[in-house]
Amino acid sequence: xxxxxxxxxATSGLDAIVIDTFxxxxxxxxxxxxxxxxxxxxxxxxxxxxxxxxxxYSAWALIAAMATLLPALIFSISGGFxxxxxxxxxxxxxxxxxxxxxxxxxxxxI
Amino acid sequence: xxxxISLTISITMIVLFSIAIFGFAISFGNDNDADMNIxxxxxxxxxxxxxxxxxxxxxxxxEDTYTSILETTxxxxxxxxxxxxxxSPTRGSLVGSLKNIVTLPINSIFGGWGSPFGIFFTVLIxxxxxxxxxxxxxxxxxxx
Numbered sequence: 063x064x065x066x067x068x069x070x071x072a073t074s075g076l077d078a079i080v081i082d083t084f085x086x087x088x089x090x091x092x093x094x095x096x097x098x099x100x101x102x103x104x105x106x107x108x109x110x111x112x113x114x115x116x117x118x119y120s121a122w123a124l125i126a127a128m129a130t131l132l133p134a135l136i137f138s139i140s141g142g143f144x145x146x147x148x149x150x151x152x153x154x155x156x157x158x159x160x161x162x163x164x165x166x167x168x169x170x171x172i
Numbered sequence: 173x174x175x176x177i178s179l180t181i182s183i184t185m186i187v188l189f190s191i192a193i194f195g196f197a198i199s200f201g202n203d204n205d206a207d208m209n210i211x212x213x214x215x216x217x218x219x220x221x222x223x224x225x226x227x228x229x230x231x232x233x234x235e236d237t238y239t240s241i242l243e244t245t246x247x248x249x250x251x252x253x254x255x256x257x258x259x260s261p262t263r264g265s266l267v268g269s270l271k272n273i274v275t276l277p278i279n280s281i282f283g284g285w286g287s288p289f290g291i292f293f294t295v296l297i298x299x300x301x302x303x304x305x306x307x308x309x310x311x312x313x314x315x316x
Contacts, residue, residue, distance in 0.1 A: 141207035154277035
């Protein structure tokens with residue numbers, strides 16, 4: 063059977079398959095992180111809007127950034143999953159989310 | 173935001189959150205011997221150390237301010253403090269730490285202070301500084 067692409071070598075461990083995939087498509091890890099961020103952010107504000115009529119955008123932005131940081135840190139353990147620049151951008155997103163969140167609080171909320 | 177106290181607490185929480193995120197991410201990398209550790213990046217390490225310095229400075233200034241406020245006397249017939257010295261931590265270390273904190277997002281996402289978007293954060297910090305000043309004036313003299 064012929065393949066359209068070169069099969070990854072799995073003899074060095076299952077993570078080699080993922081790393082090979084990420085090497086072929088370097089944007090993969092970034093898209094996974096973007097998926098996590100948008101799922102939490104859009105899902106959160108949508109559900110909160112349905113339940114209460116309004117949404118706390120800054121809080122969901124911060125929660126989504128924190129949720130994105132966890133897979134980003136896991137990706138960082140082994141080389142080839144994520145670039146250092148993207149890890150720093152995720153941390154920067156957390157900081158921007160925190161600035162938005164804490165400056166957005168009403169006096170009664172902080 | 174609604175007062176000098178809430179603005180001070182907001183920025184203090186931003187500083188603490190940033191230090192916590194930096195600390196967690198760097199410690200995670202060290203503990204797991206990660207190939208990608210943000211602590212190895214010079215901008216991140218510099219920002220983290222500056223934030224820690226600002227936070228320590230804020231702690232010291234807060235203690236001094238507490239003592240200063242306890243020792244402050246208001247002259248008879250006067251309805252305000254003679255100087256704004258008791259509010260020095262908000263003027264110095266807190267605003268400085270905010271600038272250090274936004275340096276990382278600006279460098280990593282928006283291309284540095286000199287980039288076209290850099291002026292956004294420059295104005296943001298400026299307006300926060302101005303709000304601090306107006307709140308101090310309000311505290312000392314009533315409504316500005």
